[in-house]
Amino acid sequence: MEATTKARHEALGLTGEQLLEMYTYMLLTRRIDERLWLLQRGGKIPFVISPQGAEAAQIGAAFAFRKQQDWFTPYYRDLGVNLVAGVSPREIMLGAFARGTDPASGGKQMPSHWGNRPLNVVSGSSPVTTQLLHAVGIAQAARMRGDDIVAYTCCGEGSSNQGDFHEALNWAGVHKLPVVFMVQNNEYAISVPLDKQVAGGSVAARGKGYGMPGIEVDGTDLLAVYEAFKTAHDRARSGQGPSLIEAKCVRITSHSSDDDQRRYRSPEEIAALQARDPIIKTRAYLYEHGILDEAKEKELEARLMAAVDDATEYAESQAYAAPEQALRHVYKED
């Protein structure tokens, strides 16, 4: 059978160019985050919270959605999702530097508290899991208006134990709403490991109880993630309702720049993470299939570095909001 001879990405209907584009976003996500750590260590920004280890999960998921048509209520690690949704590196950096022109909050919020109105990326808060209900409400309202949208929402495996997770999946299930619930399971909630966090050990297993598919996927496998989300997105659009997808990821860095994971993870455990680094795995696949070679890669890295440099310099050169802006936008201003 011919299909068997097809490469995995081809079987999914992805061209080499498309796959390279996905990898480009993964790498951009990684390079921006690495820069943020440098800036934080250098005292230029106070805080970083990192997607490292989740790039395949985020990019694979986001590519199943439609820019400026679908809606997003992401969580703080979703840098990659934001980039695919259309947020520019400059905009990301404006947020990291908390500048006045940061489109997410004008510097009012911490970095990684996303938001971008023109791109349907809803403003996020710190209290975890609240955004799942917002995605359900967005889907409910879109259904009333007869609009063709699908809502992406996400949280971590620890956050999936919050009451709002239960209420959101139940509501979406009752009304068969077009929502895809993603849980990025990186095995830790700050220092609390999976076995002290998720009874039974599987978030995906909870989907069935809400009458929706509960799918577990290797979050370091870009194509597997893309396939799962494509299926869930189609399902949502065709009125069959929501899906829950648990992407098994790794958390390569500490929880955030305020954390030191060496206090609760062994050196061996930390070292072992490299083997599951989605960047390395995806890169290998691209080389295998001749989609990437050293020349192309050199050019790609240079291009991304330039973009990160540009975004950093641009953002740093921008001004903070005036102090009195602290009083603005409490209520509608006329």
Place this chain on the structure above:
Amino acid sequence: MEATTKARHEALGLTGEQLLEMYTYMLLTRRIDERLWLLQRGGKIPFVISPQGAEAAQIGAAFAFRKQQDWFTPYYRDLGVNLVAGVSPREIMLGAFARGTDPASGGKQMPSHWGNRPLNVVSGSSPVTTQLLHAVGIAQAARMRGDDIVAYTCCGEGSSNQGDFHEALNWAGVHKLPVVFMVQNNEYAISVPLDKQVAGGSVAARGKGYGMPGIEVDGTDLLAVYEAFKTAHDRARSGQGPSLIEAKCVRITSHSSDDDQRRYRSPEEIAALQARDPIIKTRAYLYEHGILDEAKEKELEARLMAAVDDATEYAESQAYAAPEQALRHVYKED
């Protein structure tokens, strides 16, 4: 095989006397509730919320627990559970009449807001589902002390969608605590039917997601319920952890004396409920197996009537708490 010749209750290790005792509690539950409705219609008490249709579920469940050893955080319909736990008809009526000597609240709370310290029946509130977490905490504390207890907790199928349900089952599952979670599914949450309430339609199906058995049982079948709870109770005691049991019940009355179910249920639907009346079904079983006959039944009904009359007269004759008692017990008084 000999077992096949055994009657169902014998197979469960129950003697005819024990079964008759269980039925006696069911009937007492029903007769007390019927009296409460009369008192409410007669303007003697302002409010009734009824266990009618759940007697088999409540008595079958409660008989698997150990009086004054196990702990109970019941819900408002659990009149039958309270009786088996040891609460007397007089005490029930004191609550219904909101008298000062009501052991649950001294008249501070509405009827059916149970509580009885010597019997390990924890004080309940109105906001649904909060008590599930209390049961988990009780089990956690007992485990620390090395005490042999099992905690019973319950809510309705509507209430099982509250966030606290998710957080309670997850916590109990993580620590394999000795808790039995019961959900009395009577297909309605006031006027909201199951299909608008529970995504997927099955509460029991949610157990698996917490790594615990999720068992569905016919809540009008006394022996089936008893068996399920006996198994769950043994499981809890032997350190295997919590269970979730969904008892499929019927709600024969309106939600409460403030509700009129004819507004949202058809006459046919309401009429059909009689066929599933657990009192009728259990009574038939007892007659079949010669455990009950007309003489015995006459005597039983008379005994229960006398108990209900006594409780009513006693409670009505008791005084209300003095008005100033409204200021008592805000903080510890010295």
Place this chain on the structure above:
Amino acid sequence: MAVLNLVEAVRETLRAEMRRDRDVWVVGEDVGKKGGVFGATLGLFDEFGAERVQDSPLTESAIVGVGIGAALYGTKPVCEIQFADFIFPAFNQIISEAAKMRYRSNGTWTVPMVIRAPFGGGVHGGLYHSQSVEQYFTNTAGLKVVVPSTPYDAKGLLAAAIRDPDPVLFFEHKGLYRAIKGEVPETDYVIPIGKADVKRDGSDITVITYGKTVHFCLEAANQLAKEGYEALVLDLRSLLPLDHEAIVAAAKKTGKVLIVHEAGKTHGIGSEVSAIIAEECLFDLDAPVQRLCGPDVPAMPYAGPMEKFFMLSPEKCLEAMRTLAKY
């Protein structure tokens, strides 16, 4: 001009606003076929259908959280919390999300929504069907908190709330639903949120109140008039924002102020009203600023005698007003 009670005024306003704007919809427990436990949505299900008059699962955090999402998308949800006592599971969604959305997004994302809830006691509701919860929300900028005391105000304020660009908590006193009737124009009108209303003018003492106690104070004022003292009764109507001007003007006019509310005294709404007066017109006062409120206990007891002891009444108001007048 129809004569309606307060719950009818709420219902007719919901109907009118839903006819006026297709994006307005109602969601909550039992709001559909049953028409709500107090009948506030009775008949709306038949007129607007199951989607726009939506029975929700028994999940308050979701009622509000889904409402927020629907508002972000551009519709105008009117969320009903069956009893104000059951709003606490939704507290995080209200305080962390609804109240802060505009501010945290620098004005780019907004949640125009209304959360309606029946509150208040004296209805044999016990601890959890009697509470006044307004003071849990009034310290949160980004929210508006409204309490109508008459059918006329209920219509004008609810219409304003539904058309408001920001989240509004709309608390209706259960004890007024059927007790109070009044003329309500069929014509469209709104009462601006943030304006108090002088329900009775007077020159001897000033009574500042809201909700059910407005009527207790008016009744007491008529009695007090027979005794030769004229009381000014100011109905706050909006607890956030408060109408500073009206409060200060009313206080200055008589120099003797009594603040009355059913909710507990300590850290209650009266605290801020008193503080405003102590800050802005202290030297216009001829008497200490008095507060007559519910007792500082966790909630209202159920048994008749204790409930009566807890509740205010025209008699209790009259006594406090008389004492102040004679001060």
Place this chain on the structure above:
Amino acid sequence: MAVLNLVEAVRETLRAEMRRDRDVWVVGEDVGKKGGVFGATLGLFDEFGAERVQDSPLTESAIVGVGIGAALYGTKPVCEIQFADFIFPAFNQIISEAAKMRYRSNGTWTVPMVIRAPFGGGVHGGLYHSQSVEQYFTNTAGLKVVVPSTPYDAKGLLAAAIRDPDPVLFFEHKGLYRAIKGEVPETDYVIPIGKADVKRDGSDITVITYGKTVHFCLEAANQLAKEGYEALVLDLRSLLPLDHEAIVAAAKKTGKVLIVHEAGKTHGIGSEVSAIIAEECLFDLDAPVQRLCGPDVPAMPYAGPMEKFFMLSPEKCLEAMRTLAKY
């Protein structure tokens, strides 16, 4: 006598209470191996083990709800909410359950428990790692609300809270954890909850405050003294119950009162303090009761300049104190 900072005082008090009473245990997110995000439980896991220093799932309602159950059973849980901003998911368990258990059961069931949470801003935390939440709880009888301003008070008040027969909310200002050092006796002592403390005596003006701003006001008072005015600085320490006597005495002593807190002004703690003064000693006042508080916005912004604008400071306090002194 050891010199400790505030977070060390909290940790050593937890250790001492856990050694003293086997029923005392700690539960919360990351309190185990990590020792808490601020190190308040550092080392306790090694000494007392995983059961008594228990890492919880990421579920605040459960942390409190399980704590309530454990307290009902007879143990003494000390629940940690990682940031006060994240206490709202537990609001229903605190307000509906913990606060009302004793009352609703007519004194038969009680929940002796402590809920600790770091609060306050000026630490680059943005909206959700900077909030002051005390005013959401102080209107609820049945709860006690405590805020220490020094390591010495932290030990005495936390010990009292853990031994208290009723639920106590214990809020620790993040900005004081490491900023303030002080002598803390190793010996066992408790500071009764409900007693304010005169941190500085003075005869010209009275400043009533709590938490981090106590130190701003003390610093300002020293400066003001150089200008010839002596300020009395009263540290409330307990916000529920409030120390009426101490408030009234402090107000009467100078006749000029300034109330200072980081939380927003409207419907804040200062409202009740001002109302108590307006009610109990109005005619002893020589100036309107002033309040210097955070701005009425939903929460604290993140960017440096806006955060600085939001936060109070010794300079801002001095200015307000000087103005009042000169009044």
